[in-house]
Amino acid sequence: MESFIIEGGHSLSGTITPQGAKNEALEVICASLLTPEEVRIKNIPDILDVKNLILLLTDIGVDVTRISRNEYSFKAENINLDYLESDEFIRKCASLRGSVLMIGPLLARFGKAVVTKPGGDKIGRRRLDTHFLGFKYLGAKFLHNDERNTFEINGKELKGCYMLLDEASVTGTANIIMAAVLAKGTTTIYNAACEPYIQQLCHMLNQMGARISGIASNLLTIVGVDSLHGTEHKILPDMIEVGSFIGMAAMVGDGIRIKNVSLRNLGIIPDAFRRLGVKIDTEDDDLIIPHMDHYEIDSFIDGSIMTLADAPWPGLTPDLLSVLLVVATQARGSVLFHQKMFESRLFFVDKLIDMGAQIILCDPHRAVVVGHDHNVRLRAGRMTSPDIRAGIALLIAAMSANGTSRIDNIAQIDRGYEDIEARLNNLGAKIERIS
Numbered sequence: 001m002e003s004f005i006i007e008g009g010h011s012l013s014g015t016i017t018p019q020g021a022k023n024e025a026l027e028v029i030c031a032s033l034l035t036p037e038e039v040r041i042k043n044i045p046d047i048l049d050v051k052n053l054i055l056l057l058t059d060i061g062v063d064v065t066r067i068s069r070n071e072y073s074f075k076a077e078n079i080n081l082d083y084l085e086s087d088e089f090i091r092k093c094a095s096l097r098g099s100v101l102m103i104g105p106l107l108a109r110f111g112k113a114v115v116t117k118p119g120g121d122k123i124g125r126r127r128l129d130t131h132f133l134g135f136k137y138l139g140a141k142f143l144h145n146d147e148r149n150t151f152e153i154n155g156k157e158l159k160g161c162y163m164l165l166d167e168a169s170v171t172g173t174a175n176i177i178m179a180a181v182l183a184k185g186t187t188t189i190y191n192a193a194c195e196p197y198i199q200q201l202c203h204m205l206n207q208m209g210a211r212i213s214g215i216a217s218n219l220l221t222i223v224g225v226d227s228l229h230g231t232e233h234k235i236l237p238d239m240i241e242v243g244s245f246i247g248m249a250a251m252v253g254d255g256i257r258i259k260n261v262s263l264r265n266l267g268i269i270p271d272a273f274r275r276l277g278v279k280i281d282t283e284d285d286d287l288i289i290p291h292m293d294h295y296e297i298d299s300f301i302d303g304s305i306m307t308l309a310d311a312p313w314p315g316l317t318p319d320l321l322s323v324l325l326v327v328a329t330q331a332r333g334s335v336l337f338h339q340k341m342f343e344s345r346l347f348f349v350d351k352l353i354d355m356g357a358q359i360i361l362c363d364p365h366r367a368v369v370v371g372h373d374h375n376v377r378l379r380a381g382r383m384t385s386p387d388i389r390a391g392i393a394l395l396i397a398a399m400s401a402n403g404t405s406r407i408d409n410i411a412q413i414d415r416g417y418e419d420i421e422a423r424l425n426n427l428g429a430k431i432e433r434i435s
């Protein structure tokens with residue numbers, strides 16, 4: 001298992017460009033299963049989760065060609081459905097949350113899929129009810145295999161219908177869309193997730209011949225078609241990586257430009273950092289975060305203490321609360337973080353408390369941070385990355401700390417951040433990877 005050794009106290013300056021979005025990549029790569037024709041995808045991030053998904057697609061027979069570092073072509077002409085029955089398939093799915101996104105396309109095109117417990121972050125219960133309910137609405141039948149603890153899903157004749165989702169699940173919506181594009185008749189999905197990566201998936205599917213309308217809203221209408229054809233698609237910049245870089249620039253930056261961020265698709269993210277007092281300028285599609293000696297947390301108009309809470313898009317993504325929380329540890333003022341969507345994502349704050357941050361963990365969902373206003377620096381420490389976003393938050397904390405820190409289990413960070421130490425070292429950080 002690899003670790004990072006981080007020498008704290010170096011300020012970062014210069015320009016950094018975000019990678020392609022992990023969560024969009026997982027969706028659109030799986031969408032290539034919907035056609036026997038070639039699908040070319042640009043700006044694919046070179047990260048562990050995506051590499052694992054591509055290996056899984058290769059295993060089931062997709063012809064994958066790497067055209068350049070971040071561009072691939074996928075041709076799902078000869079799919080080996082028997083592989084779905086293998087123990088190896090179950091084992092590989094268990095290491096990757098994104099594997100769940102293969103179900104919708106497999107069901108749509110081949111009338112069959114196998115579901116096992118997917119991997120991903122250990123950030124609380126991650127139920128698949130919305131996915132299952134959506135497939136059932138379309139007419140799929142589920143059979144539990146007690147011996148293997150898997151569900152076999154059969155859906156030879158999926159039929160479009162109206163459905164109201166129990167919650168606006170992101171991967172649930174993506175999966176149902178991909179199942180519905182080849183179903184008979186019209187599917188209407190209400191309470192659909194509508195974040196930019198779902199929008200991108202819909203645009204790509206329409207390029208392939210699908211008929212999806214209502215894109216960017218929570219009411220999608222999908223008129224089923226008989227088949228889809230190949231296409232070319234480019235993945236958006238990763239908004240969570242952009243947010244992580246804003247947090248890093250606020251904590252240890254001496255003037256950072258984040259290039260080509262696709263500002264329109266960042267939604268409320270820059271404003272959430274501004275609420276903590278972080279100054280963010282924009283120039284074309286770049287964000288510029290100047291050096292700040294101090295930043296002060298806003299209060300609400302009635303004078304009450306600031307609360308930052310996650311919510312489904314266009315609300316604040318839960319994936320950035322850990323980074324925002326670290327930034328708050330050095331702000332002037334206090335703020336309540338309310339992680340509503342996940343159950344165990346705030347526990348990493350005990351590591352920040354060990355480093356000297358002033359945080360009260362009220363319960364699994366809420367933490368109050370009382371900022372140091374840069375009067376006290378965090379102390380270096382040894383920690384383990386519990387999940388991808390806590391991992392990057394701890395990395396930022398370690399870069400700002402006094403002394404040399406060590407972060408273990410950095411595979412969690414590698415799941416979602418491409419070549420992170422080299423890119424940050426280019427800006428002046430001192431991070432070494434050891435095994």
Ligand SMILES: CC(=O)N[C@H]1[C@@H](OP(=O)(O)OP(=O)(O)OC[C@H]2O[C@@H](n3ccc(=O)[nH]c3=O)[C@H](O)[C@@H]2O)O[C@H](CO)[C@@H](O)[C@@H]1O
Nearest residue numbers: 023026097098167168169170171172312318319340341342
């Ligand atoms: C591979 C991928 O794309 N992963 C993302 C996807 O995960 P994923 O699609 O697995 O997450 P879901 O949207 O299904 O749900 C995330 C959590 O939010 C809760 N929930 C969801 C919707 C809602 O209206 N109310 C609510 O409370 C769910 O119960 C769950 O605890 O979306 C999450 C929420 O943006 C992100 O953290 C993940 O990075």
Ligand SMILES: C=C(OP(=O)(O)O)C(=O)O
Nearest residue numbers: 097098120121319388389
């Ligand atoms: C929770 C995340 O990822 P996953 O859904 O892949 O576990 C994330 O990207 O923050």
